[in-house]
Amino acid sequence: xxxxxxxxxxxxxxxxxxxxxxxxxxxxxxxxxxxxxxxxxxxxxxxxxxxxxxxxxxxxxxxxxxxxxxxxxxxxxxxxxxxxxxxxxxxxxxxxxxxxxxxxxxxxxxxxxxxxxxxxxxxxxxxxxxxxxxxxxxxxxxxxxxxxxxxxxxxxxxxxxxxxxxxxxxxxxxxxxxxxxxxxxxxxxxxxxxxxxxxxxxxx
Amino acid sequence: xxxxxxxxxxxxxxxxxxxxxxxxxxxxxxxxxxxxxxxxxxxxxxxxxxxxxxxxxxxxxxxxxxxxxxxxxxxxxxxxxxxxxxxxxxxxxxxxxxxxxxxxxxxxxxxxxxxxxxxxxxxxxxxxxxxxxxxxxxxxxxxxxxxxxxxxxxxxxxxxxxxxxxxxxxxxxxxxxxxxxxxxxxxxxxxxxxxxxxxxxxxxxxxxxxxxxxxxxxxxxxxxxxxxxxxxxxxxxxxxxxxxxxxxxxxxxxxxxxxxxxxxxxxxxxxxxxxxxxxxxxxxxxxxxxxxxxxxxxxxxxxxxxxxxxxxxxxx
Numbered sequence: 001x002x003x004x005x006x007x008x009x010x011x012x013x014x015x016x017x018x019x020x021x022x023x024x025x026x027x028x029x030x031x032x033x034x035x036x037x038x039x040x041x042x043x044x045x046x047x048x049x050x051x052x053x054x055x056x057x058x059x060x061x062x063x064x065x066x067x068x069x070x071x072x073x074x075x076x077x078x079x080x081x082x083x084x085x086x087x088x089x090x091x092x093x094x095x096x097x098x099x100x101x102x103x104x105x106x107x108x109x110x111x112x113x114x115x116x117x118x119x120x121x122x123x124x125x126x127x128x129x130x131x132x133x134x135x136x137x138x139x140x141x142x143x144x145x146x147x148x149x150x151x152x153x154x155x156x157x158x159x160x161x162x163x164x165x166x167x168x169x170x171x172x173x174x175x176x177x178x179x180x181x182x183x184x185x186x187x188x189x190x191x192x193x194x195x196x197x198x199x200x201x202x203x204x
Numbered sequence: 205x206x207x208x209x210x211x212x213x214x215x216x217x218x219x220x221x222x223x224x225x226x227x228x229x230x231x232x233x234x235x236x237x238x239x240x241x242x243x244x245x246x247x248x249x250x251x252x253x254x255x256x257x258x259x260x261x262x263x264x265x266x267x268x269x270x271x272x273x274x275x276x277x278x279x280x281x282x283x284x285x286x287x288x289x290x291x292x293x294x295x296x297x298x299x300x301x302x303x304x305x306x307x308x309x310x311x312x313x314x315x316x317x318x319x320x321x322x323x324x325x326x327x328x329x330x331x332x333x334x335x336x337x338x339x340x341x342x343x344x345x346x347x348x349x350x351x352x353x354x355x356x357x358x359x360x361x362x363x364x365x366x367x368x369x370x371x372x373x374x375x376x377x378x379x380x381x382x383x384x385x386x387x388x389x390x391x392x393x394x395x396x397x398x399x400x401x402x403x404x405x406x407x408x409x410x411x412x413x414x415x416x417x418x419x420x421x422x423x424x425x426x427x428x429x430x431x432x433x434x435x436x437x438x439x440x441x442x443x444x445x446x447x448x449x450x451x452x453x454x455x456x457x458x459x460x461x462x463x464x465x466x467x468x469x470x471x472x473x474x475x476x477x478x479x480x481x482x483x484x485x486x487x488x489x490x491x492x493x494x495x496x497x498x499x500x501x502x503x504x505x506x507x508x509x510x511x512x513x514x515x516x517x518x519x520x
Contacts (some may be wrong), residue, residue, distance in 0.1 A: 058306050093251075094246070101240065122247075135505060140401060140511070152399060152434065154402075154434045156509075182362055190266075191264065193255070193256055196253060197253040
């Protein structure tokens, strides 16, 4: 029985690997892909940074993934949403980039799709237990693969404690170089100097 | 001998009095660092960041729209280096889509100003805009990082896209922002799917592949300028090309004015064929969004900040 299970697993893995490896680099999708959102699934987890993360996966009517967004803090209660809050209240901001990959049905076959995420968050203190709204938070994220821009995304939020941008692999290819993600983060708050910095991440 | 001794003493006294006179006429240097520190966000004390603020002499400037009577406008641009490394920057200023002349301190009038900033220090630039005529002036102060740096790989080309900015509106003998808009650029080709947010310089033969180092030689360099908007609001904007930080034409236009709907991208196919004076040249395109957006003490920040494309090295 166990041998049968192992054999079945090996066959499945080799089949999936073949699908990924035999597909031509940069091949165009011939079928028209339905991008209309039919349903959304949500998943919440604690990431390696210790932050609560909410992942939303958007499906079309055929059950294929249209897009994935990864957001931190959307459901956290901000300490203050008062626009008049000035710099003099204490708050703590965290920025970071990530590159992740996931198996998903893409152009009729299970394939790996690479995502780049940029996160900008503000909290009341360094323990990062409670979110804090400021006037405007912006994050711009770029996903680079094989020296090309696969996608860029930007999130600019007013009176928010977070901004998350998610860029995803657009063309089906086997990456021959590492995948590179870069995010620029901007924090604007009334009565304060604006803050600029960038974060990077790579995979492969 | 006695006369010589007296002459020496008198000369020494004259030199000393000269020194003291010079010291007494020197203006006392005002240290505003404490004021700048008091306006920092807490992240500035914890992370490797740059900070940028608008000041009026030593005071924080909350206002963003100014009704002016004179031909000049003076404010202080204060950059804080909260990193552990020395930095270098270039200041450029745009009035709508046109690079403008300005003066820093008592320096000469120019359309750019390069400076270094030591780690954990502030740089206070007293900037005077000149020759302001009647009408609405949409002013964007732009700081670009490492102006001497040119890319030898695509990662560096993308890193050199960092841009810090401050926007102010100036109204001279006019009550409101005019309704009239520049002519829209109509030659941008809409992409089927958007990839770019902001502006991006791509190789012509491989769309979206980073243009970062090109040899001019005897021929021209074909390239594609992509520009896109991933935000949920429609935007209008100027596109401005810079060759060695001097505004240069984009095709046949001094600048382009266009709009983008949400999740829309357009592109233009162009050829770089400008005469080059230097062996090593930098080329970059800036996007200056929502130039007619009202800004104020209450609404200090634009929905979308200005951005820069990847920087390209063009060798003569």
